[in-house]
Amino acid sequence: MFYRIASLALCTSMLLGCAGAKQAAQNAAMNAAGTQEQQGKAIVAKVTAELDQATTKVIEQTGNKTVASDPTLIPFEKMNSKLTPVTEQQVRALAPALVIAKQIVVTGFCDRREVGNAEAAAKARAMVVKNLLVESGISAIRITVRSDTKQKLHAVRITFNG
Numbered sequence: 001m002f003y004r005i006a007s008l009a010l011c012t013s014m015l016l017g018c019a020g021a022k023q024a025a026q027n028a029a030m031n032a033a034g035t036q037e038q039q040g041k042a043i044v045a046k047v048t049a050e051l052d053q054a055t056t057k058v059i060e061q062t063g064n065k066t067v068a069s070d071p072t073l074i075p076f077e078k079m080n081s082k083l084t085p086v087t088e089q090q091v092r093a094l095a096p097a098l099v100i101a102k103q104i105v106v107t108g109f110c111d112r113r114e115v116g117n118a119e120a121a122a123k124a125r126a127m128v129v130k131n132l133l134v135e136s137g138i139s140a141i142r143i144t145v146r147s148d149t150k151q152k153l154h155a156v157r158i159t160f161n162g
Contacts, residue, residue, distance in 0.1 A: 074129060074156045078114055081124040083132070091129055094158060095136035101160035104143045106130050108156050112149040122147035129156045 071094060074087050083091065098104055108126030112118035126145045134140045 072158045074158070076125050076154045076156065078111075078154050081121055081128060083128060088132065091132045091158075092136055095133055095138060098133065098138055098158070098160055102142065103161050104133070104138065105146060105159045106133070106143060106156060107146040107148055107159070109148050109151055109153040111152045111154060113152075114154075118149040119147055122149055125156050129158065133158075 071090065074083070074090055076083075076087070106126045106129050108122035108124070108129075110118040110122035110125065115121050123145065126147060130140070130143050130145055133143060
């Protein structure tokens, strides 16, 4: 009888120990996820702060105050896929802020109601901006190029995540 009680107590303590280890592993995983989320938020906050500084720099250098409304939107002329000196400065000013971003999406826009081959124009605009970002030191692997021909917009938008 003593052996049965002793073995039952041993099995119970082993089960409780396993449950405790499982709980500890779950807690560690949750803490790691929380830490990653905090790091991601910190990176986004830092990029946003650097983006604000870049916007101020572009406005000071070019006098183009329209950049202040959205520095990640680079305007293009309707029938053109080349950057102007002002928009090139805008992209170059954004580049240092984007260096720490994990993923960057460059979306080219061209209104298909106004341009015959809008898809090609939108992609060409996005590629021009991507190439300039790569030239400015951002890894091409982290940059994804997309196109959009449904909106009434002739521009490129740069989005990022931490």
